[in-house]
Amino acid sequence: MVLEGVNKHFGTLHVLKDVDLSVARGEVVVVIGPSGSGKSTLCRTINRLETIDAGSISVDGKPLPAEGKDLAALRAKVGMVFQSFNLFAHKTVLENVTLGPVKVKGVKKADADKRGRELLDRVGIASQADKYPAQLSGGQQQRVAIARSLAMDPMVMLFDEPTSALDPEMINEVLDVMTALAKEGMTMVVVTHEMGFARRAADRVVFMDDGRIVEQATPEQFFSHPESDRAKDFLSKILTH
Amino acid sequence: MDAVLDNLDVFAEGFTRTVTLTLLAAVGALLLGTLIAAMRVSPVPPLRWAGTAYVQLVRNTPLTVVFFLVVFGLPEVDVILSFFQFAVLALSLYTAAFVAEAVRSGILSVPSGQAEASRAVGMTFGQTLRLVVLPQAFANIVPPLASVFIALLKNTSIAGAFFIFEGTQSMARLINANGDQAIAILAAAALAYLGLSLISSALFGLLERRVTVSR
Ligand SMILES: Nc1ncnc2c1ncn2[C@@H]1O[C@H](COP(=O)(O)OP(=O)(O)OP(=O)(O)O)[C@@H](O)[C@H]1O
Ligand SMILES: [Mg+2]
Numbered sequence: 350m351v352l353e354g355v356n357k358h359f360g361t362l363h364v365l366k367d368v369d370l371s372v373a374r375g376e377v378v379v380v381i382g383p384s385g386s387g388k389s390t391l392c393r394t395i396n397r398l399e400t401i402d403a404g405s406i407s408v409d410g411k412p413l414p415a416e417g418k419d420l421a422a423l424r425a426k427v428g429m430v431f432q433s434f435n436l437f438a439h440k441t442v443l444e445n446v447t448l449g450p451v452k453v454k455g456v457k458k459a460d461a462d463k464r465g466r467e468l469l470d471r472v473g474i475a476s477q478a479d480k481y482p483a484q485l486s487g488g489q490q491q492r493v494a495i496a497r498s499l500a501m502d503p504m505v506m507l508f509d510e511p512t513s514a515l516d517p518e519m520i521n522e523v524l525d526v527m528t529a530l531a532k533e534g535m536t537m538v539v540v541t542h543e544m545g546f547a548r549r550a551a552d553r554v555v556f557m558d559d560g561r562i563v564e565q566a567t568p569e570q571f572f573s574h575p576e577s578d579r580a581k582d583f584l585s586k587i588l589t590h
Numbered sequence: 591m592d593a594v595l596d597n598l599d600v601f602a603e604g605f606t607r608t609v610t611l612t613l614l615a616a617v618g619a620l621l622l623g624t625l626i627a628a629m630r631v632s633p634v635p636p637l638r639w640a641g642t643a644y645v646q647l648v649r650n651t652p653l654t655v656v657f658f659l660v661v662f663g664l665p666e667v668d669v670i671l672s673f674f675q676f677a678v679l680a681l682s683l684y685t686a687a688f689v690a691e692a693v694r695s696g697i698l699s700v701p702s703g704q705a706e707a708s709r710a711v712g713m714t715f716g717q718t719l720r721l722v723v724l725p726q727a728f729a730n731i732v733p734p735l736a737s738v739f740i741a742l743l744k745n746t747s748i749a750g751a752f753f754i755f756e757g758t759q760s761m762a763r764l765i766n767a768n769g770d771q772a773i774a775i776l777a778a779a780a781l782a783y784l785g786l787s788l789i790s791s792a793l794f795g796l797l798e799r800r801v802t803v804s805r
Contacts (some may be wrong), residue, residue, distance in 0.1 A: 364659055395709055398709065398710065399593075416633060416634075418714070421709075421712045421714050422711065422712060423712075424709060424710055424711065424712045425711060427710075428710070428711075429707070429710040431703060431706070431707060433703050434703075435701070435703035435707035436704075436707070437702050437704055437707070437708070437722050438701075438704065438726060439722075439725050439726050447722065448711070448713075448722075449711035449712060451718055452713060452721060453711060453712040453713055453717075464739060494707070497707075497711065498710075499710070501711055501712060531747065538644075545642030
């Protein structure tokens, strides 16, 4: 996945400034940075939930298609997990996971159900398959959301602060699932402030500030010897909490 | 009183047509209104603009003017229909603007994150609307839709001025023939509208209970 010279404005606000980023297959990149620095916007441009004003983004060697069938196909290849889970409230947990495969990929209902149950088992919530999202805890809902993304067999998965809406005791159950995914070789871009996860699972940490990528390094290097003043300043703030 | 009881068949003919006009226009308005609501939330700006323009234009035009435009305007461009068909068309076009607003407000009541998640798994705009948004919006669409359709029921009386023998026309004809019993005839017509409104309210009430239970 390659981003080159990506720029994005919201009205007069310049949210992404000349962002260059490439992520290799199997690589796990953690994106951190202060609030409003453009981390979410970056994720959203990668599966084109937001359009960009300049630059190019390509996934698997192909540039992002415009609106339409091709775009839908691309989105199926790029999984996305949101801070607020965004499960389909009127569908059961299992239906949340199978809707995409059945409607987008044309997988047979029975096959999709079987695979869906396997995925739910993998994220540790097989017993909740027939409940509705509202009946689940936040941590369980986020694991369903991860299973829903996995069901599309994505090449890359984007996580936008997947644990920041969770109570502390539920954060680890979600991070464990993500760590396992990383170990299995999934290509991941993860916006998170969970240092433990970054150290454990990330190959690279990308620090963003004010719409720019300011610094990139291995987690070890970044957390112990940040180069830029802004990264030092940021780390000192979050580490004192 | 006699004038009413002796002419129940006239009333029946008129109000039957009121009901048919209402039902046909309701179907037309529902289809067109849902389409316009979909346009208004679509990712394609020109469609959004067209949808918004339609709603603003039609909502702010008196129904009588819409009727005039349809009945006298369409023949100018060689669209020749029966007066009944014109009436159904005019009522559908007009009511669609209100249906569109009810549907749109229902759509907006569904958290937008779900639509994003749906697009993120690769569903198209149409699939997202049909499979994720509308099923959840439905419970919030039904209550305002009930008022829209009751207004439609009463609005069918405008068709009377355009050569359609509906409820209000049957009343007018009976009053012309029995001027001394005008009050009784008016009261009977008002009662007929009231009865029909109550029936549709009751039907919508049932529907509302079903959609809220099934959530
Ligand atoms: N749809 C939008 N319209 C206008 N401005 C937006 C929109 N989305 C985001 N912004 C603005 O763009 C900037 C970057 O937002 P973004 O959500 O990408 O930041 P972030 O790094 O994810 O922050 P946070 O840590 O708070 O989630 C912010 O100033 C935000 O207010
Ligand atoms: Mg964000």
